[in-house]
Structure formats: C-alpha cells, structure tokens
Amino acid sequence: MLVAQSVVQPFSRLNILFGGDLMQHQSQIDAARCGNGRYSYSACFDYIRAEVSEADIAIANLETTIGRGNYSGYPAFCAPDSFLYAAKGAGFDVLLFANNHCLDRGGRGALHTLAMMDSLGIQNCGVYRDSVDRERRVPLMIEKKGIRLAILNYTYGTNGIPVPPPLIVNFIDKEVITADIKRARERQADAIIACIHWGDEYVSLPPKRVQELTDWLLEQGVDHIIGGHPHVLQPMEIRHDTVAMRRNAVVYSLGNLISGMYARGRDGGALAKITMYRFGELVYLGALEYALTWVARPGRDGVRNFTILPAARPPLPLYGTSRYKIDEFIEDSRRLFDKYNKETGEYIMKE
Numbered sequence: 001m002l003v004a005q006s007v008v009q010p011f012s013r014l015n016i017l018f019g020g021d022l023m024q025h026q027s028q029i030d031a032a033r034c035g036n037g038r039y040s041y042s043a044c045f046d047y048i049r050a051e052v053s054e055a056d057i058a059i060a061n062l063e064t065t066i067g068r069g070n071y072s073g074y075p076a077f078c079a080p081d082s083f084l085y086a087a088k089g090a091g092f093d094v095l096l097f098a099n100n101h102c103l104d105r106g107g108r109g110a111l112h113t114l115a116m117m118d119s120l121g122i123q124n125c126g127v128y129r130d131s132v133d134r135e136r137r138v139p140l141m142i143e144k145k146g147i148r149l150a151i152l153n154y155t156y157g158t159n160g161i162p163v164p165p166p167l168i169v170n171f172i173d174k175e176v177i178t179a180d181i182k183r184a185r186e187r188q189a190d191a192i193i194a195c196i197h198w199g200d201e202y203v204s205l206p207p208k209r210v211q212e213l214t215d216w217l218l219e220q221g222v223d224h225i226i227g228g229h230p231h232v233l234q235p236m237e238i239r240h241d242t243v244a245m246r247r248n249a250v251v252y253s254l255g256n257l258i259s260g261m262y263a264r265g266r267d268g269g270a271l272a273k274i275t276m277y278r279f280g281e282l283v284y285l286g287a288l289e290y291a292l293t294w295v296a297r298p299g300r301d302g303v304r305n306f307t308i309l310p311a312a313r314p315p316l317p318l319y320g321t322s323r324y325k326i327d328e329f330i331e332d333s334r335r336l337f338d339k340y341n342k343e344t345g346e347y348i349m350k351e
Contacts, residue, residue: 014145015057017057017272019060020257021257022064023077024071029079032080032083039083043304044306048090051271059151059195063077064083064101065103093122094122096124098126100158100159100197101159113127125138126154126169140153148189152184156172172196193222198213199230202265224285231266233253233333236344237344254271256269268311290345290346292310292333293309296318297322
C-alpha cells in the first residue's frame with residue numbers, strides 16, 4: 001500500500017507508470033483454469049513485474065468486474081478474484097474502474113469488485129458505493145516523495161446499463177468534473193491527473209470531441225490526461241501552457257495491456273511513464289516516455305497463459321505467426337508515434 005509522506009522534500013523525483021486495459025475474455029479465463037475451481041494469472045505479468053513494481057506509483061484500467069463464479073468474457077466481463085490478486089502481485093497500486101464494463105454484473109458485481117480491491121489494499125477510483133463514499137474518496141489523493149497527486153477517473157458510459165442507486169459511477173460531465181477539480185485544488189494537489197474512458201474503439205487517432213475535451217480539461221487546470229477505451233494505441237504528447245508556464249502530458253489511449261484480442265493493433269499496448277520533479281516549492285513535469293507491450297497467446301512460444309511481453313525486447317524466442325504479429329505491432333506503433341507524438345521517447349524495459 002502507498003504510504004503518504006507529509007514532509008516536503010527540497011528535491012525529489014517521482015515516476016508514475018500507467019498501463020492500458022486489463023481485460024478478461026473467455027479465452028483468458030479458459031487458459032487460467034487450473035481445475036478444482038481455481039484460476040491462476042500470476043504468470044501473465046511475469047515479464048513486466050519488475051517494471052511495474054519499480055515505479056513509485058503504478059496505475060491501470062480494470063475493464064472487468066470480479067465475481068464469485070459464472071465467469072464470462074465479452075460482452076459481460078466477469079473474472080475470478082485471482083485476476084485481481086495477480087494485478088496486485090504485479091505491482092499495480094491503483095486501478096481505475098470508471099469504464100463501460102464496470103456494471104457488466106450490475107450493482108452487485110460492482111460492489112463486489114470494490115470490496116475485493118479494498119480488501120487487497122488496491123486504491124481505486126471512478127465507482128462509489130454511495131454519495132457518502134464518493135464525498136470521502138474524490139479525488140483520490142496520493143502523496144509520495146513529497147509530491148501530492150489528485151487522481152480523477154470518468155467514463156463516457158456503461159453500455160446502456162443504468163446505474164442502480166445508491167451506486168455512483170463517474171460519467172464525463174463537465175459540471176461534475178469542474179467541482180472535482182476545485183476540490184482537488186482545495187486539497188492542495190501539486191498535480192491533477194484525469195484518467196478518461198473515451199473515444200472510438202479500434203481507431204488510431206482521437207476524434208474531434210476527444211481533442212476538444214482535452215483542451216477543456218487543460219483549461220480547467222488538469223495537469224495530465226491519460227485516456228483509454230479504443231483498445232488500440234493512440235498518440236501521446238507534451239503540451240505547453242505558455243500562460244500558466246507549465247507542461248502537460250496527454251496520452252489519448254494506451255491500448256490493451258492484457259486481453260484476448262488478436263486483431264491487428266489490438267494485441268498490444270504501451271506502458272506510459274510520467275516523470276515529475278519537485279524542486280523546493282516547484283513541481284513540474286520532466287518527461288513522458290513509453291514502452292511497447294505485446295501479449296503472447298497460450299499454446300505458442302512455450303507460454304501456458306496469456307503473457308504480457310516487452311515488445312521491443314521479448315524475453316522469449318518467437319517464431320512463425322507470433323514473430324510476424326509482434327513485428328507488425330512494433331512497426332505499426334512506431335510509425336504512428338513517429339508521425340503524431342510530440343516530445344515523447346520510447347524506452348526499453350530492463351531484462
């Protein structure tokens with residue numbers, strides 16, 4: 001669990017790592033089945049565990065509910081609790097839950113998922129038990145290395161499933177977001193990070209409405225924006241606010257961190273690393289970097305489960321279709337980023 005540090009340090013460096021969607025298709029559930037009603041997902045994260053664990057704060061989008069049984073993939077995602085244990089074991093500190101699949105098992109499923117995250121000490125945001133719970137937990141405040149962060153999380157919708165009261169899901173509502181930003185300022189956040197579930201699926205560039213919302217969020221005082229939902233990579237950039245004299249990281253979509261998808265562009269994603277610094281009273285963005293990731297499928301290349309690999313330096317020998325697919329993913333991703341990214345750099349994960 002993250003431990004707050006209340007003493008402002010004269011100089012500190014904070015690394016925040018963001019992963020894309022943590023999904024659970026039926027093929028993943030089948031691959032994780034061990035018999036006797038047990039499921040194992042630990043190996044899924046073996047090759048990124050060091051990278052995630054070494055981050056000061058690691059955040060990903062939980063795009064499935066967690067259930068007690070009757071597990072299922074698309075269109076109503078529900079995964080065993082061992083999937084959550086594996087995400088925790090991989091080093092993720094915060095899971096975002098405001099997405100279009102958070103109500104796939106209704107209010108009861110959402111409440112069980114919240115209870116499981118709380119029981120494992122995984123901080124979370126975006127969905128709340130009631131108005132009292134939301135009042136207490138919005139924004140999610142994390143203080144580490146003398147830098148105080150406010151994390152906000154919103155979704156465009158819940159696939160038409162109505163939110164059963166008193167449950168609350170954070171929707172993209174400018175009035176609500178404005179109030180939440182104001183609260184973050186009142187709680188003396190050094191930086192406000194908005195994590196938004198938005199955009200169009202399987203499209204490599206953000207639509208106009210997403211670009212307009214990005215501009216609006218930055219105008220309201222959000223410092224950094226991390227997007228999800230398209231299930232493919234979209235560009236990332238550093239913006240310059242010449243009036244407020246600040247730099248803002250914007251990531252439109254990190255794609256899939258793990259899923260059962262295998263179509264072109266949907267079989268991988270990226271980890272985005274934001275480096276922030278404190279120098280006296282000044283807190284500022286240092287860098288925005290990314291590392292490409294790709295998912296190896298069971299039955300090939302010696303893996304028994306869906307396994308996240310560092311794409312640029314895969315730790316497994318890949319042959320045939322797998323070699324072709326990972327090379328295709330890397331080439332497509334770099335072509336997209338070389339054309340549209342601004343002031344970002346690719347880094348290679350350590351072995």
